[in-house]
Amino acid sequence: xxxxxxxxxxxxxxxxxxxxxxxxxxxxxxxxxxxxxxxxxxxxxxxxxxxxxxxxxxxxxxxxxxxxxxxxxxxxxxxxxxxxxxxxxxxxxxxxxxxxxxxxxxxxxxxxxxxxxxxxxxxxxxxxxxxxxxxxxxxxxxxxxxxxxxxxxxxxxxxxxxxxxxxxxxxxxxxxxxxxxxxxxxxxxxxxxxxxxxxxxxxxxxx
Numbered sequence: 001x002x003x004x005x006x007x008x009x010x011x012x013x014x015x016x017x018x019x020x021x022x023x024x025x026x027x028x029x030x031x032x033x034x035x036x037x038x039x040x041x042x043x044x045x046x047x048x049x050x051x052x053x054x055x056x057x058x059x060x061x062x063x064x065x066x067x068x069x070x071x072x073x074x075x076x077x078x079x080x081x082x083x084x085x086x087x088x089x090x091x092x093x094x095x096x097x098x099x100x101x102x103x104x105x106x107x108x109x110x111x112x113x114x115x116x117x118x119x120x121x122x123x124x125x126x127x128x129x130x131x132x133x134x135x136x137x138x139x140x141x142x143x144x145x146x147x148x149x150x151x152x153x154x155x156x157x158x159x160x161x162x163x164x165x166x167x168x169x170x171x172x173x174x175x176x177x178x179x180x181x182x183x184x185x186x187x188x189x190x191x192x193x194x195x196x197x198x199x200x201x202x203x204x205x206x207x
Contacts, residue, residue, distance in 0.1 A: 084189050085118070088129060088167060091187065091196055092120040096127055107153050114149050118165075125161040126150070129187075135171035140182050147207040161206045183207075 085103050092098040098120035105119035118129035128150060130143050143164045150162060166179050167187040176197065179186045183205025186197045198204075 084131065084167060087189075088118055088131075088187065089120075092118075092127055092129075095196055096120065096125070097122040098127060099123070107150065109153055112153075114146065114153070116146055116150075118167075121160065123160075125163055127163050127165055127185075129165040129167060131189075132166065132168040133170060135166070135168035135175050135179075137175060137178065139166055139168075140179060140184070143184065144207075151207065163204050164207060 089101045092101045099122055101118065101120040103118055104115060106113055106115045116128045117131040118127075120127045120129070128143070128146060130139060130146070132139050143166060147162060147164050163185065164183070165185040165187060167189055168176075169189045171188070176186055176188075180198060180202065183203075185202075185204060188195050188197050
């Protein structure tokens with residue numbers, strides 16, 4: 001049987017040169033694509049860095065705005081206290097028989113201290129007042145803690161009853177009822193006057 005031997009056509013110089021040129025062009029195309037891809041990666045990285053920079057600026061602005069709002073709240077709170085102090089002083093003197101009423105009264109003992117917006121006392125009782133622009137439920141808990149500190153802090157409480165009062169400018173009736181049900185006096189503040197809301201039948205809680 002005669003063995004089949006395939007014929008191999010010799011490759012000429014022109015064909016080899018053509019293959020080399022074709023291969024070179026493909027390599028160049030791949031290199032260009034790689035450069036373009038690298039450029040896009042660099043552009044994406046630059047955009048990420050720019051976004052991160054803008055986010056840092058935004059975070060800084062938000063932080064600064066928070067400080068400014070906090071400062072405004074403090075100023076508004078102080079303004080609120082100053083505005084209603086005369087009316088509250090009259091209520092404490094007339095309705096509760098207070099001999100002395102002090103604004104932003106600070107209690108100190110052995111290096112510890114705490115402050116109450118308004119403090120008044122009579123021969124029989126002490127009255128601790130918290131003044132709020134906007135009444136929130138946390139105000140009840142806050143005043144509870146203040147009264148607890150006061151009981152352990154000041155000799156006034158050894159011989160007198162202790163009562164809590166909350167004065168608010170902006171509030172809803174549901175929260176006002178919670179304040180009263182808790183045993184606190186509630187004083188509503190409107191325009192430049194403050195008014196005691198509790199009825200004669202109200203029995204305050206001695207803290």
